[in-house]
Amino acid sequence: MTTEPEIRASASTNPPAPEPPKQGGVMKSSAIFSGLTLVSRLVGFARDIAITAFLGASAGPAADAYNTALSFPNLFRRIFAEGAFAAAFVPAYAKTLKQKGEAEADQVATDALACVAVVTLILTVVAQLAMPWLMMVINFGFLDDPARFRLAVILTQITMPYLPCMAIAALLSGVLNARGRFIVSGAYPILMNLIMLAALLIWRGDQIQAAYAAAGSVLVSGVAQAGLCWWAVRKAGANVRLSMPRLTPAVKAIIITAIPAAIGNSATQINVFISGNLASFVDGGRTWLATADRLYQLPLGLIGVAIGIALLPKLSSAIASEDRGQEQASMDEALVLSMSLTLPAAAAIMAMPLFLIDGLFTRGEFLLFDAESTAQALLHFGWGVPAFVLIRVLAPGFFARQDTKTPMIFALVSVAVNAALALGLFFLLGKTPAGIAGIAAATSTAAWVNAGLLGFTLFQRDHYRPGPSAVSRLIRVLIASAALGAVLVLAQMYRPVIEAPIAALTEHGAKEIALILTTGVGGLVYLVLLFVTRAVTIGEIKGLLRRERRA
Numbered sequence: 001m002t003t004e005p006e007i008r009a010s011a012s013t014n015p016p017a018p019e020p021p022k023q024g025g026v027m028k029s030s031a032i033f034s035g036l037t038l039v040s041r042l043v044g045f046a047r048d049i050a051i052t053a054f055l056g057a058s059a060g061p062a063a064d065a066y067n068t069a070l071s072f073p074n075l076f077r078r079i080f081a082e083g084a085f086a087a088a089f090v091p092a093y094a095k096t097l098k099q100k101g102e103a104e105a106d107q108v109a110t111d112a113l114a115c116v117a118v119v120t121l122i123l124t125v126v127a128q129l130a131m132p133w134l135m136m137v138i139n140f141g142f143l144d145d146p147a148r149f150r151l152a153v154i155l156t157q158i159t160m161p162y163l164p165c166m167a168i169a170a171l172l173s174g175v176l177n178a179r180g181r182f183i184v185s186g187a188y189p190i191l192m193n194l195i196m197l198a199a200l201l202i203w204r205g206d207q208i209q210a211a212y213a214a215a216g217s218v219l220v221s222g223v224a225q226a227g228l229c230w231w232a233v234r235k236a237g238a239n240v241r242l243s244m245p246r247l248t249p250a251v252k253a254i255i256i257t258a259i260p261a262a263i264g265n266s267a268t269q270i271n272v273f274i275s276g277n278l279a280s281f282v283d284g285g286r287t288w289l290a291t292a293d294r295l296y297q298l299p300l301g302l303i304g305v306a307i308g309i310a311l312l313p314k315l316s317s318a319i320a321s322e323d324r325g326q327e328q329a330s331m332d333e334a335l336v337l338s339m340s341l342t343l344p345a346a347a348a349i350m351a352m353p354l355f356l357i358d359g360l361f362t363r364g365e366f367l368l369f370d371a372e373s374t375a376q377a378l379l380h381f382g383w384g385v386p387a388f389v390l391i392r393v394l395a396p397g398f399f400a401r402q403d404t405k406t407p408m409i410f411a412l413v414s415v416a417v418n419a420a421l422a423l424g425l426f427f428l429l430g431k432t433p434a435g436i437a438g439i440a441a442a443t444s445t446a447a448w449v450n451a452g453l454l455g456f457t458l459f460q461r462d463h464y465r466p467g468p469s470a471v472s473r474l475i476r477v478l479i480a481s482a483a484l485g486a487v488l489v490l491a492q493m494y495r496p497v498i499e500a501p502i503a504a505l506t507e508h509g510a511k512e513i514a515l516i517l518t519t520g521v522g523g524l525v526y527l528v529l530l531f532v533t534r535a536v537t538i539g540e541i542k543g544l545l546r547r548e549r550r551a
Contacts, residue, residue: 035186036183036186036187036190037186037189039190040187040189040193043190043193043194043197044193044294045360047193047196047197047200048291048294048361049361050197050200050201051063051196051210052287052291052361052363052364052366052370053361053363053364053365053366054200054210054364054365055207055210055211055214055287055366056207056284056287056364056366056367056370057284057287057288057291057367057370057373057374060207060208060365061145061148061152062151062208062210062211063207063284063286063287063365064142064148064280064283064284064285065148065152065155065211066155066211066214066215067286067287067290068135068138068139068142068152068155068156068276068280068286069156069158069159069215069218070159070214070218070290071272071286071290072134072138072156072159072160073124073156073159073162073166073218075272075273076120076123076163077162077163077166077167077170088254088257088258089109089171089174089254090177091257092253092254092257093105093108093112093174093175093178094178096108096250097178097179102237102238102239103239105178106238106239106240106241108250108251109171109175109238109240110239110241110242111243111245111246111248111251112171112250112251112254113171113240113242114242114243114245114246115245115246115247115251116167116168116171117164117168117245118245120163120164120167121164123163124161124164127160128157128160131153131156131157131160132153135149135152135156137277138273138277139152139277139280139286140280141277141279141280141282141285142280145283151211155211155212158212158216158218159215159218159219161219161222162218162221163222165219165222165225165226166225166226168226168229168230169188169222169225169226169228169229172226172229172230172232172233172240173185173188173229175233175236175238175240176229176233176236179237179238181232181236184232185229185232188225188228188229189225191221191224191225191228192221192222192225195217195224196214196217196218198217199214199216199220200213200214200217207365260405260408263408263411263412270415270419271414271415271418271419271422271443271446274418274419274422275289275418275422275439275442276289278422278423278426278435278439279436279439282431282432282433282435282436284370284373285435285436287370287374288377288433288436289377291357291361292357292374292375292377292378292381292440293381295349295356295357295381296382296384296385296388299341299342299345299346299385299389300388300389300392327464328464328467331393331397331466332467332469332470335390335393335466335474336474336477338389338390338392338393339386339389339474339477339478340473340477340530340535342389343477343478343481344480344481344484344523344526346382346383346385346386347481347482347484347485347488348484348488348519349378349379349381349382349385350382350383350485351485351486351487351488351489351491352488352489352491352492352495352518353375353376353378353379354371354372354375354492355491355492355515355518356375356378356515357378358375359512359514359515360512360515361374362511372433373433376433376434376436376437376440377433377436377437377439377440378440379440380437380438380440380443380444381440381443381444382444383444384440384443384444384445384447384448386451387448387450387451388447390451390455391447391450391451391454394451394454394455394458395407397454397463397464398458401463406457407454410450411450413450413453414446414449414450417442417445417446417449418442418443418445418446421438421441421445421446422442422443425438425439425441426438426439473535476530476533476534476535477533477535479529479533479535480526480529480530480532480533480535483529484525484526484529487522487525488522491518491522495514498514498517498518499511499514502514
């Protein structure tokens with residue numbers, strides 16, 4: 001197994017402060033995260049294929065109950081553990097590490113770890129005891145199906161301890177990042193996918209047994225992730241310990257800093273809560289949304305997160321030095337790069353949603369009806385994908401100026417838009433697959449409102465206005481993506497023609513092979529279109545490679 005290079009602990013009582021990472025290191029960190037995220041997503045796809053095959057969607061209560069059990073601890077994790085608290089902890093730990101040395105920084109981490117562990121443990125126990133009543137709120141539609149309701153309660157009680165495990169892992173991952181260790185913090189999510197996949201393959205049984213195996217593996221993977229991060233932190237030389245919680249000034253400062261981020265994260269999770277509650281009225285609805293969500297989140301995870309990680313330090317440095325040229329160049333580069341990768345992904349999702357879902361997931365208990373219903377939702381998530389990534393690109397324009405309030409307000413506005421549209425479209429279209437697609441459309445609309453408000457405000461405040469070259473590039477990328485979409489629409493229309501010769505050669509796997517070939521050809525077509533439209537030139541690629549070699 002590949003391990004990170006060892007950092008030797010200094011024998012000095014007050015070790016010298018570590019030098020801040022160079023910009024090239026930030027870009028390298030982004031590449032590490034993106035690469036490991038790609039591995040995690042690929043293993044996650046294998047896990048999702050197994051889950052949908054064994055649990056199905058509309059044929060029985062298992063899939064909806066399991067997706068509820070997975071989403072509930074994740075709701076709190078994204079708001080507090082991996083989101084707001086971790087985002088506030090990392091700068092505080094890094095600053096203490098630089099200014100006061102390792103001993104003081106590790107004491108901050110120890111106190112923060114104790115507080116977050118105790119709070120999440122209490123929250124877990126309370127949630128487990130109150131789960132029958134909580135389930136009435138989070139999945140009101142399950143009340144019409146007692147078997148689905150009971151199974152959802154039991155499975156969620158099993159998965160809730162994942163929350164404190166994940167909170168501990170997220171905080172320890174922050175310690176690793178602040179110390180320049182990125183491999184373990186980027187790789188530990190892969191553990192969950194591997195453990196869940198193994199559990200499903202070994203103890204799958206019928207649908208109900210598979211649901212119990214999947215839920216139990218969530219708990220096991222949480223313990224494994226926390227254990228791996230604890231080992232890596234100790235290996236890195238950090239003296240983070242278990243202790244009784246203390247509300248020290250440093251911990252209080254972290255909590256105060258985390259509050260605006262928690263509110264902003266809550267806005268997104270309120271959207272998830274509303275969507276899931278409405279979907280609970282339709283048998284299979286939660287599973288259709290969850291399956292579509294996994295697919296459209298891929299470009300966001302690979303592109304949006306990586307761009308955001310790379311952009312924020314560059315932007316902060318440019319603003320601090322009042323270098324408007326570098327500030328403009330950083331934002332233009334991030335905008336063009338993110339859209340050149342995101343727009344073709346969105347075009348593919350909108351052009352052939354059923355081809356994608358059927359090829360990836362239709363097997364076992366996941367029926368063609370489930371694939372068609374999921375594809376309807378995926379289509380409407382697809383046109384929101386650029387907005388989801390744009391939010392990641394535009395928000396650093398505020399964060400780099402230490403403005404967390406404005407993005408928070410815009411996130412709350414998007415919640416209101418999503419809630420109103422989701423309720424309206426769902427009840428207008430009925431408790432049907434079309435109603436589930438309406439929920440997805442509401443989510444995408446809310447994302448565009450959020451991205452539009454961020455972009456307009458940056459423009460209005462003269463913080464960022466895309467340069468002429470960036471606008472020209474974006475237009476050409478849009479043309480290339482639209483042409484790709486047209487090609488893939490034809491592939492969707494003539495899918496039987498594509499699959500027929502493959503089916504003649506092999507008894508199994510025709511649709512999967514056809515999907516791989518189609519997406520591969522589509523990728524090549526898009527590359528050609530980029531050069532034809534001159535969105536990218538050979539000279540620019542050579543220049544980029546030269547800069548990378550110099551870096």
